[in-house]
Amino acid sequence: MSIDETEGLRNWLIILPLTFIGIGAIVFLCLWQLDVVPIEHLKNSSKILTTKEFIELKRQGISSVIEALKIVATTFGGAAILFNVFYAAKRAKAMDDSAIAANKSAEAALDNAKAALKNAEAAQDKQITERFTKAIELLDSKNTSIRLGGIYALERIAKDSKKDHWTIMEVLTAFVRENALLKEEEIQQEQSPKIPTDIQAALTVIGRRDVDKDPENQGLNLQYTNLDGANLREANLQRANLSEANLQRAYLIEANLQRANLSEANLQRAYLSGANLEGAYLSGANLEGAYLRAANLQEANLIEANLQGADLSGANLQGAFLIEANLQGADLSGANLQGAFLRKANLQGADLREAENLEFEQLETAFGDSTTVLPDNLERPAHWTQAE
Structure with missing residues (x-):
């Protein structure tokens, strides 16, 4: 009414x-x-x-x-x-x-x-698809500036579309693998050419991605790539596959490499201070002269790794596997070696002064000599009389 x-x-x-x-x-x-x-x-x-x-x-x-x-x-x-x-x-x-x-x-x-x-939503999906297709086309350009535009366009799409996030990361890692493939002639070189600008841009985008959008138990694939001197400071590379990659002199300061696969990777003189390598797989990796000060290597697999002359001062090596690792001349002063496995590890010339939680039983399983600097509370094992 x-x-x-x-x-x-x-x-x-x-x-x-x-x-x-x-x-x-x-x-x-x-x-x-x-x-x-x-x-x-x-x-x-x-x-x-x-x-x-x-x-x-x-x-x-x-x-x-x-x-x-x-x-x-x-x-x-x-x-x-x-x-x-x-x-x-x-x-x-x-x-x-x-x-x-x-x-x-x-x-x-x-x-x-x-x-x-x-x-x-349909209009947005269509728009994103068009943007994605255009960005992929830009990656094929011979002009570096245009390729950079494509890389940052993909980053923008990854932020806007959760369902396209991981696809874009796979595209960028594929771009790095194809354009920074480690060549046989570069393996023996003392120093590789400077990393290209577009490769560095792709690595930067990958390293600062929103990891909350990553699928569970998925890792980035950057294996067998030449990343010599790459800037990956604070990059999130957890669970990434970097096996056999060339990371000489790479800047990985405070990077997240938790459970990453770095087996047989070349990390010679790489900067890994404060990096999180907890549970990382570094078997056979070359860490000669690497800077690992205050790095977290808890439960890391360093079996047969080369740590000769590496700076491990203040590093956390609790429960780390250093079996047959080469620690000759390495600086382990103040490092936490609680439960670390040192069987057949080479400690000749290594600095272990003020090393925390190091037990005599651990030293007995390792090799050392008179050049090995031990904490004041530990005696030199009898078989260390002569260098092995």
């Missing part, structure tokens, strides 16, 4: 009783003026009435009419009540109809919103 209809009904219900009261008053005044005589008196109409008798007859007649009017009024009131109930029911039904219509409108609006969202 509309507002105008409700207002009209309310006015009608006010006017109706007022009109009834007014009519009742008029009727009462008129009744007194009427010559109302009871039926019983009509039988004796020849009888002369006294004033008192006349007034009594008049009163009785009026009372009879009033009783009749009461019956009429009751009937009228009942009709008014029925009238009110009818319009109340009609108003309730109108309100229900309005609520149903409003609900249908809301459902339609929700359906329209869902459709609009779906269309927007």
Whole structure:
């Protein structure tokens, strides 16, 4: 029911009783003026009435009419009540109809919103696909600046689209592998050519990616690549496959290499200070002269690794596997060697002064000589008398 209809009904219900009261008053005044005589008196109409008798007859007649009017009024009131109930029911039904219509409108609006969202998502997916395709095309350009544009365009897409994040990382690692493939003639070189600008840009984007978007238990594939002198400072390379990669003089300061595969990688004179190498696989890796000061090598696999002359001062080697590792001339001062496996490790010339949690039993399984500097609280094993 509309507002105008409700207002009209309310006015009608006010006017109706007022009109009834007014009519009742008029009727009462008129009744007194009427010559109302009871039926019983009509039988004796020849009888002369006294004033008192006349007034009594008049009163009785009026009372009879009033009783009749009461019956009429009751009937009228009942009709008014029925009238009110009818319009109340009609108003309730109108309100229900309005609520149903409003609900249908809301459902339609929700359906329209869902459709609009779906269309927007489809448009966005189409736009991202077009951007992705264009960025891939830019990577094939012979112009370095254009290739850089493609690399940073892919980084932007990876930030905008979670579902495309890992695909883009795989594209960039493939780009590095194809364009920085380690060649046989470069393996023996003292120093490889400077890393290309576009390769460095791709590595930077990979290293600063949002790792929360990485699929579980997935790692980057950069194996057998030439990354000599690459700047990977604070890069997140956890679980990355860098086996046999050339990382000579690479800047990996405070990088995250947790559980990374660096087996047989060339890390000669690499900067790994403060890096997290917990659980990393470094079997057979060349870490000669590497800077590993305060690095976390807890439970790292360094079996047969070459750590000759490496700076491991303050490093955490707790539980590390240094079996048959070459630590000749390495600086292990202040390093935590709790539970480290040193069987057949070469400690000739190594500096172990103030090494923490180093036990005599560990030294007994290793090789050393008079050039090995030991903590004051540990004696030199008897078989160290002569260098092995």
